[in-house]
């Protein structure tokens with residue numbers, strides 16, 4: 001597909017080379033001195049949009065570095081690429097698809113079309129039809145015009161889906177936990193029977209609505225779990241009544257019908273919504289059922305606000321662009337190969353998992369759009385955990401380990417509880433981590449401190465913090481649907497902008513296919529106990545497992 005990957009412009013290559021040369025100078029990566037010398041760093045290197053504030057003052061950014069990064073964005077026409085994506089052009093050439101998750105959250109009347117192999121389709125018409133159907137269904141469940149087979153209100157919703165059909169809805173449902181719950185929500189992604197069995201044990205089939213959430217409606221784990229759960233429902237209610245407890249969220253309507261889901265219970269979305277970007281489509285049904293339609297609509301509105309910001313805000317104040325540039329400086333130019341996601345709010349516990357799929361499945365690529373190996377590191381390893389828990393587990397390594405691991409720290413200004421002291425301690429800890437990572441503590445400082453306290457000065461090397469470790473702060477006024485939507489859309493656009501910069505495809509995921517294929521003969525071998533044809537390690541494992549079981 002060389003036509004979809006023209007060589008980078010000379011300007012792009014030149015700025016990239018300039019940035020690489022800059023990164024070779026330790027002073028350019030310095031954070032500590034910049035923070036100490038520039039009292040205006042916060043206003044200078046922070047920006048706001050869609051209700052969020054992005055603070056880059058604890059990175060190595062200075063005016064010269066920012067100018068180079070913005071020049072890179074311009075040379076690579078990053079915002080142009082995002083506009084083409086949002087206009088519905090095919091931006092996923094290996095699957096000949098558009099990536100129009102933005103259409104899924106656009107307001108009615110947006111008139112967005114999607115380019116397909118067969119020409120242009122009316123994306124907004126499909127979004128609006130299915131969104132109206134889903135809304136009517138959700139409201140019907142809430143006002144009990146849609147009930148269980150025995151005519152009582154549904155009490156629980158069970159979402160069966162994996163990857164993007166699980167992580168986004170699970171994250172949003174949990175993040176909005178302080179909204180009065182309408183239905184209790186449970187999520188099962190894994191094919192591991194322990195999780196499914198434990199979940200079913202805690203649910204009453206007579207009061208549970210089951211959503212089979214799968215874009216493809218072929219994902220092995222989801223289909224196996226769906227069959228188990230359908231049998232669970234049928235066992236309790238009978239086959240006919242079980243159907244009244246099932247709905248499907250999918251881009252493959254035919255497969256859902258073949259599974260036995262009633263057509264009026266199938267909520268569809270377009271092929272041009274990628275799995276990991278599908279929260280905004282009918283895949284978000286569990287959020288709406290659990291937290292209310294208004295919450296789901298608020299989520300979409302926040303994401304839309306970020307969409308508008310992303311393509312209209314000036315570069316220097318454009319949150320997704322600034323975040324993409326800072327992350328690219330870290331991952332590709334400085335070579336920091338991991339990136340921590342530290343939400344200081346336990347309601348965002350699933351944010352790191354959602355972000356892992358978004359970043360690592362989108363941009364964990366080693367060839368460019370034309371299939372040529374890239375010559376620089378692409379997406380880093382993303383990991384994380386809410387603070388302050390993370391401080392008592394892995395932050396030791398981030399402060400004193402041999403690797404520099406930049407962190408994104410998410411803070412919510414106003415909590416949804418009355419425990420003011422808890423919240424202040426939480427915020428103080430987050431800010432302290434940023435300060436400690438950036439400023440560190442020199443050996444001389446550690447020695448002086450030990451001497452002042454009458455402690456052993458020989459411990460100074462162990463109490464030294466190198467500092468110069470960047471962190472990026474993202475502030476939300478509250479964790480409400482609107483700001484959550486804006487936060488997730490910020491990351492989606494950041495990922496797309498980085499892909500455009502790296503000239504890779506953020507919207508395919510061929511890397512998951514080989515394992516899926518290899519699982520098939522292994523399933524057979526485990527079932528029959530016959531390892532013929534397997535590689536020696538797999539054959540040995542099959543024999544061992546048969547012996548141990």
Ligand code: F6P
Nearest residue numbers: 163164165214215216219275512
């Ligand atoms: O295997 C990877 C993947 O395709 C993800 O991209 C996707 O989110 C997940 O599987 C689930 O896919 P589906 O929604 O089609 O079941």
